[in-house]
Amino acid sequence: MNWEDTKEQNNFRAAVQNFIKDRLPQYYREKSKKPAGTALQADENGIQYHEDWQHDLALGSDEAKKGAKEWAEALAENGWSAPHWPKEYGGGGLSSMEQFIFKQELALNGAPLVGGSGVAMLGPTLIHHGTEEQKKEFLPKTLNGDILWAQGYSEPGAGSDLASLQTRAVKDGDNYIVNGQKIWTSQGHKATWFFMLVRTDPEAPKHRGITFVLADTRENGVEVRPLISGGWEHATNESFYTDVKIPISRRVGEENRGWYVGMTLLDYERSNITGAVELKKDIQSLIKFLKTEEGVKKSTVKDRASVKNKIVDHFIEAEVLNNFAMRIISMQAADQIPNYEASTSKVFGASVQQQLQQTGMKTFGLYAQIWDSLSKWAPMNARFTQNSVHSISRTIAGGTNEIQRNIIATRGLGLPRG
Ligand SMILES: Cc1cc2nc3c(=O)[nH]c(=O)nc-3n(C[C@H](O)[C@H](O)[C@H](O)COP(=O)(O)OP(=O)(O)OC[C@H]3O[C@@H](n4cnc5c(N)ncnc54)[C@H](O)[C@@H]3O)c2cc1C
DSSP states (O other): OSSOOHHHHHHHHHHHHHHHHHHHOOHHHHHSOOOOOOOOOOTTTSEOOOOOOHHHHHSSHHHHHHHHHHHHHHHHTTTTTSTOOOGTSSOOOOHHHHHHHHHHHHHTTOOOOOOOSIIIIIIIHHHHOOOOOHHHHHHHHTTTTTSSSEEEOBTBBTTTTEEEEOOOOEEEETEEEEEEEEOOOOHHHHHHHHEEEESSSSOOOOOGGGEEEHHHHHHTEEEEEEOOOTTEEEEEEOOOOOOOOOOGGGEESSBHHHHHHTOOOOOOSSOOOOHHHHHHHHHHHHHHHSSSSHHHOOOOOOOHHHHHHHHHHHHHHHHHHHHHHHHHHHHTTOOOOOOOSHHHHHHHHHHHHHHHHHHHHHGOOOOOOOOTTTOOSSGGGGGHHHHHHHOOOOOGSSSSSEEEEEEHIIOOOTTOOO
């Protein structure tokens, strides 16, 4: 199979490369020099966080905030802060293959994607189901970073079986009055708005009593609390709703049709090429370090041959993940909808990431016991030690491995349910 760019694709790739060269803010140029898979930052209490684009914009230093805003605005000029949205709504109107090339180049050059779940999920939902007022109010601010969104779907008793959600919304005049709890909300401490699924009809079959609403989390009655992971990371949150008024004008789509509204995705590129590129970079930086004097000194594992073999295995696995990405994008480019293929790539990618972190730890023997990224004894700033803990959640987030395997078994392999 020939996966070389066509002439047009090559021209588009060159345009993206030139754009990054000209417009990437200095803040991100400096950041891109840090090795891949770098350990997380920590605040004064030792709570760790990813310095991603949302963090830079909402909670970063002045320089980080400026860099994040400048980059979002530069991308927005071309519609590239939302590559898959139609042009008429400020998006790029890019084909899936162009989105693939765009994301690949951003990942290769250490330039962040912007917009988070607001661009990836909410925007397409509003474009498809929103009123004109909602589109006018929310789409431009989502594109330029004035509003950061988080996805408030999961609840303590509703994750894999999301349609069992219980957060209750009762109509009262022009408002819904919302009571309940959401959990695991990524970016919830940076976002000011949540898009949420709430139960409006408890009597209806569970998928048919759910409504999609937009909640301003700064309003009275909403409390967002951090959930600190086993690796001291603040990535997700829980939120509590006590008699929160959500105007009916902030409902998206019809009442009780929220399940179907929430499933909307416009032509979104699903290859996870960003994950494939980052995995490769991570392996390359381990290999590079092991060739340095410090690397030789700190790779104290007794059975060097087995670690060497593991690194070779990961190198091969990274190529396989890249091929999964190519396969998925080839399907999308041919107007086919990837289904179990995306699940296969997710299970495989999560597992390779986790195993790579463990191999990194094994390589460094007792040095891998050091958690503190600033310790002079910590190989590669303790990144493999830290990331071996942080990567555990990859098995769960975005649909657990068991659920993905169910999809592969039934839709991919045609095995019977149950
Ligand atoms: C880091 C992280 C970020 C997240 N971000 C968000 C977010 O931004 N917004 C949001 O709404 N949610 C988010 N989630 C929630 C995530 O979608 C759920 O955790 C996930 O869907 C699993 O649901 P659960 O935690 O309720 O586990 P459960 O569904 O209770 O699953 C428990 C165990 O049972 C297994 N299981 C369940 N059902 C089946 C089945 N039918 N067959 C076989 N095994 C099964 C699961 O695989 C799992 O091992 C996040 C989670 C994590 C860890």
